[in-house]
Amino acid sequence: MKVAIGCDHAGYEYKAYLIKKMKSWGIESVNFGTDIADSVDYPDFAHPVANAVSADNEVGLGILICGSANGVAMTANKHQNIRASICWKVEIAELARQHNNANIICIPARFVSTRMAGSMVKAFLNTPFEGGRHGRRVGKIACQ
Numbered sequence: 001m002k003v004a005i006g007c008d009h010a011g012y013e014y015k016a017y018l019i020k021k022m023k024s025w026g027i028e029s030v031n032f033g034t035d036i037a038d039s040v041d042y043p044d045f046a047h048p049v050a051n052a053v054s055a056d057n058e059v060g061l062g063i064l065i066c067g068s069a070n071g072v073a074m075t076a077n078k079h080q081n082i083r084a085s086i087c088w089k090v091e092i093a094e095l096a097r098q099h100n101n102a103n104i105i106c107i108p109a110r111f112v113s114t115r116m117a118g119s120m121v122k123a124f125l126n127t128p129f130e131g132g133r134h135g136r137r138v139g140k141i142a143c144q
Contacts, residue, residue: 003125004052004062006032006045008072011065011109014117018063021118027125030059042066046075053103054081062104063121069108076104083141088112093120097127099134 003022007015012034019029032048034040046064053062062084064072069086076084084104085096088111096102105124107117129135 001061001125002028002030002059004030004032004049004059005065006049006063006072007034007065007109008040008042008045008067009034009037010067011107012037014065014107014109014114015063017114018065018117018121021121022125025122025125042071043075046072047079049104050076050079050082050084054079060103061125063107064104065107065109065117067108067110069106073104073106076106080142083138087120087124089116090119090123093124094127097124098130099137101129101134101138 005015022029030052032045034045049062049064052059064076066072073084073086076082082104083100083102084106085102086106087093087096088108093105
């Protein structure tokens with residue numbers, strides 16, 4: 001599995017941490033930046049991650065990180081077939097996958113620890129979508 005990952009300046013240390021964690025789990029990541037602490041605009045990194053996730057077979061899932069996770073989630077969710085979910089604890093990450101078939105996890109770097117971010121990502125990557133009644137609901141999300 002390949003995972004797209006991107007962030008703004010608030011999340012670049014988290015991104016580096018998560019890339020190392022995923023590598024230790026045998027998961028390949030595609031880094032869309034940023035890799036510096038200088039102020040940047042989160043859409044410049046959220047759009048490429050969302051494009052990679054929505055493209056056929058490029059990557060399976062995505063990770064976006066910014067200070068509150070709101071900006072990257074709003075940006076990613078503008079893309080067709082993207083379901084980006086802001087998560088702040090493991091149970092939310094699991095439910096985002098199980099019930100909503102989320103394909104991008106959005107992490108608020110200013111409100112969770114790197115350890116919690118790692119636990120959430122692990123849960124997000126390992127939790128399958130339940131389908132069933134949830135599939136019917138997910139099918140109603142996109143605007144036609």
